[in-house]
Ligand SMILES: Cc1cc2nc3c(=O)[nH]c(=O)nc-3n(C[C@H](O)[C@H](O)[C@H](O)COP(=O)(O)OP(=O)(O)OC[C@H]3O[C@@H](n4cnc5c(N)ncnc54)[C@H](O)[C@@H]3O)c2cc1C
């Protein structure tokens with residue numbers, strides 16, 4: 001096994017959205033950065049593939065709204081820098097039982113943070129949102145900043161800009177060992193590399209990568225069925241027909257959320273998914289075929305999105321990596337401060353890519369992060385994370 005002679009400032013492991021934006025931030029700041037990816041790029045085996053993701057300010061927690069305030073600016077900066085469009089504003093319709101905690105807390109946070117919104121009534125709902133039914137007892141508010149991120153394009157843009165700033169991207173190089181130290185040694189199936197710091201952004205593989213460093217986080221990997229539903233009348237759910245992204249904060253007194261995006265990637269097909277799935281091993285994702293969520297979605301489509309065929313036309317796979325509280329992990333390794341971890345994005349991390357990249361870059365350079373990271377610390381899992389050291 002050969003050893004690369006260069007000493008990198010930082011090695012980022014995993015070229016999903018978080019690793020790609022971390023590497024981009026480091027290279028933009030002039031740091032010698034190596035980005036390692038186990039698969040040939042682009043690939044559809046992790047969490048960042050697919051053409052679209054929702055971007056929004058609509059959150060229960062104010063800290064996410066404040067992060068997004070900066071993140072919208074960072075998305076616009078990348079768009080300008082690369083000369084590509086990554087965001088399309090559609091508005092995000094938030095619906096939920098009018099007096100429920102899940103709905104009122106999102107609504108109150110949006111209003112408290114002065115995010116631009118429009119509150120809808122039962123009377124004016126259908127004139128604003130065509131072809132959708134507001135369930136009895138549900139309220140509706142539109143987060144006007146909500147919209148679609150062109151995900152595959154965003155990922156490629158982050159990687160291309162990283163390379164433009166002088167970064168080194170090696171795909172098809174699976175990392176098999178990390179040796180902590182003042183200089184960290186990273187071994188792939190092809191080579192050994194050395195760096196002053198390492199950032200682990202390995203998505204569903206985070207715990208496999210952390211094992212040699214003696215740390216295990218309480219992460220649960222879920223396989224998600226990504227369902228696309230056919231319009232009965234072509235174009236009726238297209239953004240050009242004012243159809244927004246939407247989130248239903250809870251369904252029939254369960255804590256399950258349903259979300260959707262206007263037809264875009266497949267002509268005439270609308271993406272509507274359940275915000276949960278079934279436990280899986282990322283190396284054996286396709287072994288398991290639980291479709292109970294598809295039945296739940298079929299019933300929802302029949303009653304509330306009546307202009308769609310209630311059988312999915314396409315079902316694809318993706319993975320979530322969930323923490324117990326569904327908040328991210330953005331922290332230094334408890335025993336090795338030059339190993340930084342970005343993990344547990346819990347099915348809602350894409351929209352934060354540029355700001356997470358900036359924050360992980362700051363952590364890896366030993367700086368005080370420009371945002372309060374206390375909600376994202378590893379020590380909140382005390383008793384749940386395992387350290388072998
Ligand atoms: C169906 C679905 C819908 C979603 N919708 C939204 C949404 O609307 N809005 C939103 O904001 N977020 C959404 N998300 C969440 C978002 O996509 C994820 O939070 C985000 O993509 C996580 O990125 P990541 O970089 O952490 O992980 P990944 O994209 O999985 O990247 C990790 C990378 O590390 C690589 N890797 C792992 N192990 C190794 C190794 N040993 N050596 C080298 N490389 C390695 C992997 O191959 C992979 O490329 C959704 C997710 C899914 C699955």
Ligand SMILES: O=C(O)[C@@H]1CCCC=N1
Pocket residue numbers: 054055056247257259275347348349
């Ligand atoms: O993060 C998002 O916006 C989406 C939609 C709601 C559930 C999870 N992902």
